[in-house]
Amino acid sequence: xAIDLELAPKTKRPAGEPCCEPVVYPDVxxxxxxxxxxxxxxxxxxxxxxxxxxxxxHAGKVCVCELVPLFDLSxxxxxxxxxxxxxxxxVGSERRGLWAYYYVIPESLEEFSAWLS
Amino acid sequence: xAIDLELAPKTKRPAGEPCCEPVVYPDVxxxxxxxxxxxxxxxxxxxxxxxxxxxxxHAGKVCVCELVPLFDLSxxxxxxxxxxxxxxxxVGSERRGLWAYYYVIPESLEEFSAWLS
DNA sequence: CCTATGTATTGACAAACGTGATTTCAATAG
DNA sequence: CTATTGAAATCACGTTTGTCAATACATAGG
Numbered sequence: 001x002a003i004d005l006e007l008a009p010k011t012k013r014p015a016g017e018p019c020c021e022p023v024v025y026p027d028v029x030x031x032x033x034x035x036x037x038x039x040x041x042x043x044x045x046x047x048x049x050x051x052x053x054x055x056x057x058h059a060g061k062v063c064v065c066e067l068v069p070l071f072d073l074s075x076x077x078x079x080x081x082x083x084x085x086x087x088x089x090x091v092g093s094e095r096r097g098l099w100a101y102y103y104v105i106p107e108s109l110e111e112f113s114a115w116l117s
Numbered sequence: 118x119a120i121d122l123e124l125a126p127k128t129k130r131p132a133g134e135p136c137c138e139p140v141v142y143p144d145v146x147x148x149x150x151x152x153x154x155x156x157x158x159x160x161x162x163x164x165x166x167x168x169x170x171x172x173x174x175h176a177g178k179v180c181v182c183e184l185v186p187l188f189d190l191s192x193x194x195x196x197x198x199x200x201x202x203x204x205x206x207x208v209g210s211e212r213r214g215l216w217a218y219y220y221v222i223p224e225s226l227e228e229f230s231a232w233l234s
Numbered sequence: 235c236c237t238a239t240g241t242a243t244t245g246a247c248a249a250a251c252g253t254g255a256t257t258t259c260a261a262t263a264g
Numbered sequence: 265c266t267a268t269t270g271a272a273a274t275c276a277c278g279t280t281t282g283t284c285a286a287t288a289c290a291t292a293g294g
Contacts, residue, residue: 033166040161073252082271098261099271240290243288244288
């Protein structure tokens, strides 16, 4: 709004030492960071992390009715966590009759694992 | 409140097929899951993930004054994210005169990296 | 002392989160 | 058909989160 500009006091550094070495910014990271953070966020709850842990250890598909009693939580709450994991692409689900089976999608963790190493 | 109890209908499974194979619950995981989830939660924000990414790539200590302009965020917000990372044990900080330098603590990511592989 | 500068903390607020109670849906058994 | 069962969706709630504006804190230079 103010049109009159100022002769800014020229950022007078307190001492001769420069603040620090320049840092290059990997702008390509933007999208990748959002994907990685989405996965990390989904794993950022102890219940969900244990769900993924159990599912991974079983390598096969596991019924929700077996997952619920593992936790001191209501069935809707476990279902809610599974939904979060599904939305993050970490697990998939399949219905067989009355039951729903969940499984880990290993590729979903690969990018994150690679970044971390 | 109701004292009169019922002869519960004895969980009549719809078919012969059992719900699923039994799942063993690794209760030892409880504490580990909380540690892992704490790290994952800290990484579960794009800004923080990029902060860690930049710090890791530099392997040295980086001044806050270099980190702030990398993001379209106010300085207090960046400071807040750095604090979160510090509380999760992922980064450490050091003051030199007016400036604060941050660095990644590599060991903090090891357990998570191992679990992920 | 006083002033300027880099960083951290506080206060406020909307948005998202974790949870349980309740309800809805889908599918099977009778 | 009706009744029952497993799972998901909805509603409500208190808590946490991400953000900025304003402030406080520390240090360096005059």
